[in-house]
Amino acid sequence: MPNSMPDITKPALGINPLVEQARAALGRRNLIFIGLMGAGKSVIGRMVAQQLSLPFIDTDVEIERVSRMTISELFASYGEPEFRALETRVIERLLKGGPRVISTGGGAFINERTRGVIKRGGVSVWLRADLDILWERVNKRDHRPLLKTENPKQTLENLMNQRYPIYSESDLTVESRDVRKEIVANEVLAAVASLGEGR
Ligand SMILES: Nc1ncnc2c1ncn2[C@@H]1O[C@H](COP(=O)(O)OP(=O)(O)OP(=O)(O)O)[C@@H](O)[C@H]1O
Ligand SMILES: O=C(O)C1=C[C@@H](O)[C@@H](O)[C@H](O)C1
Ligand SMILES: [Mg+2]
Structure with missing residues (x-):
């Protein structure tokens, strides 16, 4: 074989085998990130989408685009129930157009209808x-x-107490801790890949 020909029997440097395994396990399904504000849904979701070569969309951003209002303006003008109804519709539409990687707003999975969707x-x-x-x-x-609120840290803790039992109904859980984002993204790929084991 001439020297210039690459040896395709060996994996090229930088290729992550988890990516192929995760892609195979996911098939044509969407991958949907859920969790509290600040968990890293947008940032990790985007990284994972890039690795899986899937389109990425953030539902908060999509809601702001279609309504031409910010989330704060939507809450102030129409209230939370209207926001949740819009969120359900947007998520339903995005899921139908997949496969995509979708990061949702912190309350999406808490709403019963949206959770079902x-x-x-x-x-x-x-x-x-x-x-x-x-x-x-x-x-x-x-x-x-x-x-x-007066004490936003306490509010966050209250939200954790209310929401964590519900978030735990997700298919997969990954700990978003104080490590590099690449590590968390890789753990998401590993978790998705594990769905394909034993198939
Ligand atoms: N593993 C990590 N290490 C360090 N910083 C992180 C990590 N994951 C996320 N962050 C940072 O935390 C902040 C919040 O992340 P992000 O906006 O992705 O959260 P979110 O879950 O989408 O929140 P929201 O529901 O409010 O949209 C960002 O500044 C992001 O860069
Ligand atoms: O946790 C929540 O309920 C929310 C989180 C944000 O992503 C936004 O969707 C909105 O501010 C509501
Ligand atoms: Mg976000």
């Missing part, structure tokens, strides 16, 4: 994080209407 619409992965990590990440910005 997500469960039927693909593989859900909960990015779980401890209070101090979440607080560290969210306290720098104030665009989250649910945290505009």
